[in-house]
Amino acid sequence: MAxxxxxHSKIQVAGFxxxxxxxxxxxxxxxxxxxxxxxxxxxxxRVTNTEAREFISSRIDWIRRxxxxxxxxxxxxxxxxxxxxxxxxxxxxxxxxSVPAINRRGAFRDGGDLVLALRSGDGSSQRIALVDGxxxxxxxxxxxxxxxxxESVIGVNVAEFRFRKMRTRWGSCNIERRRIWLNLELxxxxxxxxxxxxxxxxxxxxxxxxxxxxxxxxxxxxPDWRHRRTLLNASPPPVSVT
Ligand SMILES: [Zn+2]
Numbered sequence: 001m002a003x004x005x006x007x008h009s010k011i012q013v014a015g016f017x018x019x020x021x022x023x024x025x026x027x028x029x030x031x032x033x034x035x036x037x038x039x040x041x042x043x044x045x046r047v048t049n050t051e052a053r054e055f056i057s058s059r060i061d062w063i064r065r066x067x068x069x070x071x072x073x074x075x076x077x078x079x080x081x082x083x084x085x086x087x088x089x090x091x092x093x094x095x096x097x098s099v100p101a102i103n104r105r106g107a108f109r110d111g112g113d114l115v116l117a118l119r120s121g122d123g124s125s126q127r128i129a130l131v132d133g134x135x136x137x138x139x140x141x142x143x144x145x146x147x148x149x150x151e152s153v154i155g156v157n158v159a160e161f162r163f164r165k166m167r168t169r170w171g172s173c174n175i176e177r178r179r180i181w182l183n184l185e186l187x188x189x190x191x192x193x194x195x196x197x198x199x200x201x202x203x204x205x206x207x208x209x210x211x212x213x214x215x216x217x218x219x220x221x222x223p224d225w226r227h228r229r230t231l232l233n234a235s236p237p238p239v240s241v242t
Pocket of ligand 1: 200204210
């Protein structure tokens with residue numbers, strides 16, 4: 001049979017925009033594609049928009065799960081914090097500048113600069129350790145108040161939170177121990193991003209799975225969480241080179 005041309009259109013289902021491609025295929029094939037979670041439905045020419053909508057509607061939970069796993073996976077990039085590099089702190093770019101350490105090594109902000117006090121012979125691993133330490137301190141300064149206020153909103157109690165470098169996730173939650181891990185890289189993003197990851201993990205203390213109830217709670221507590229997630233994942237974290 002001769003292959004008819006592909007026809008492209010867009011339809012909206014449950015707030016999701018779906019790119020529909022009619023082409024010479026036998027079955028409907030729905031996919032959610034990284035990095036931005038675009039949704040595509042390839043289907044035979046004969047399928048109507050109404051039928052396509054029904055098909056998509058029956059797979060909304062699946063679409064959400066796919067989007068979440070794309071959002072959770074964080075592709076690596078490189079970073080070494082050499083002088084002149086831009087290092088972000090709470091979403092604001094700071095120029096990395098090094099000075100000789102008088103006594104101890106350290107990192108601090110000075111206007112638009114992130115200053116690293118280094119000893120002679122220090123290389124990229126010391127620079128990375130200083131920036132990591134700086135971000136960790138910033139996160140510990142900001143997070144406790146956020147946790148406290150969200151504990152009373154969501155009605156859960158976080159036993160412990162920790163920060164670490166994670167290659168593939170922004171956060172994770174040990175539900176039994178009520179312990180939340182957050183990616184150290186969140187200190188480089190706007191505080192709204194930290195908050196959206198925190199709320200996501202805290203909602204897992206109420207609902208373990210990424211199901212309709214989970215997303216219903218997210219919509220209730222943080223109506224713009226999708227937007228925040230998109231911003232967060234628009235630029236994945238660098239992975240430090242040691
Ligand atoms: Zn989750």
